[in-house]
Amino acid sequence: MAIKFGRPIEMRDTPRQPAAAAPMLDLVVRPRRNRKSEWARRLVRENVLTTDDLIWPMFVIDGDNKRAPVGSMPGVERLSVDQVVRAAERAMKLDIPCIALFPFTEPSLRDENGTEATNADNLVCKAVRALKQEFPDLGVLCDVALDPFTSHGHDGLIRDGKILNDETVEVLVQQSLVQAQAGCDIIAPSDMMDGRIGAIRQALDANGFLDVQIMAYAAKYASAFYGPFRDAIGSAKALTGDKRTYQMDSANTDEALREVELDLAEGADMVMVKPGMPYLDIVRRVKETFAVPTFAYQVSGEYAMIAAAAANGWIDGERAMMESLLGFKRAGADGVLTYFAPAAAEKLKKHG
Numbered sequence: 001m002a003i004k005f006g007r008p009i010e011m012r013d014t015p016r017q018p019a020a021a022a023p024m025l026d027l028v029v030r031p032r033r034n035r036k037s038e039w040a041r042r043l044v045r046e047n048v049l050t051t052d053d054l055i056w057p058m059f060v061i062d063g064d065n066k067r068a069p070v071g072s073m074p075g076v077e078r079l080s081v082d083q084v085v086r087a088a089e090r091a092m093k094l095d096i097p098c099i100a101l102f103p104f105t106e107p108s109l110r111d112e113n114g115t116e117a118t119n120a121d122n123l124v125c126k127a128v129r130a131l132k133q134e135f136p137d138l139g140v141l142c143d144v145a146l147d148p149f150t151s152h153g154h155d156g157l158i159r160d161g162k163i164l165n166d167e168t169v170e171v172l173v174q175q176s177l178v179q180a181q182a183g184c185d186i187i188a189p190s191d192m193m194d195g196r197i198g199a200i201r202q203a204l205d206a207n208g209f210l211d212v213q214i215m216a217y218a219a220k221y222a223s224a225f226y227g228p229f230r231d232a233i234g235s236a237k238a239l240t241g242d243k244r245t246y247q248m249d250s251a252n253t254d255e256a257l258r259e260v261e262l263d264l265a266e267g268a269d270m271v272m273v274k275p276g277m278p279y280l281d282i283v284r285r286v287k288e289t290f291a292v293p294t295f296a297y298q299v300s301g302e303y304a305m306i307a308a309a310a311a312n313g314w315i316d317g318e319r320a321m322m323e324s325l326l327g328f329k330r331a332g333a334d335g336v337l338t339y340f341a342p343a344a345a346e347k348l349k350k351h352g
């Protein structure tokens, strides 16, 4: 008897199992057929998350060999520069293409004008130099805004209780230049001042930094989900009032398109929507309207919600993490800034 794939050829047409009972519903289309097994689900899967989609945000503190937990972000630590370099090694091993740096500035170094932001030897610049020396092939993104450096916790300069736009942009340009000089690959302005992308692009070009990319926090909303981040960089207690005169109103979507359009016209190479999960509709609209590299920031409060619920045993933390990250891909994001980056990359490496 000829054998093919383990079954006698003569028996090919005989059913493997007794015929099932007649169906109760007369359905031509049964969508469940495509979900019947793991191989079938893999075959029709529309979106995938890979390590290439991840940007890992890290908090930098002064000192040596120091790791300090962030209370409101279980599993996240502030790292001294040498530890940032160790974490970067982990990022390289995990194939994470890029990391993002946020400083915890000593309170004694914070002032009204955020002077420390333009110090070429500040924590972020030190970290960038150390990283570039050790791992030149790892992408490094630097945030541009004054909030980690101001005594009042705002992203810009204040006069008579008002955030000044054009004066702030001048400082942001200087901040971008010291970061580019340190070796930063991507400048990411998160301040939401008007016109800062154009001013920064011009200054970068004039100083020979033609290859330094700009990822604009183009649609950044005034959000309650930033709470744990302010805890991590030490600006939570300092912050007076809120940021609603510069960050966007969460009720708006057309406004996000106008913001993105301006930032692209001013020279942004990539745009970002922030926060992430509550704003997936914005990610979708931006991607469909402009077809440019579009990123989302799964912010600290989103991380904290999942981590806290998981710690209480209320959800499966690992599955919720992966599901939330895939949601960004489904919405059209090209990548995600997420505090889950190392954990997600570990899981992707293990299970593919």
Ligand SMILES: NCC(=O)CCC(=O)O
Pocket: 143, 145, 190, 225, 226, 227, 228, 229, 230, 298, 299, 300, 301
């Ligand atoms: N400019 C960077 C942030 O504001 C991050 C916010 C967060 O993770 O909550």
Ligand SMILES: [Mg+2]
Pocket: 192, 193, 194, 195, 218, 259, 262, 263
């Ligand atoms: Mg803008």
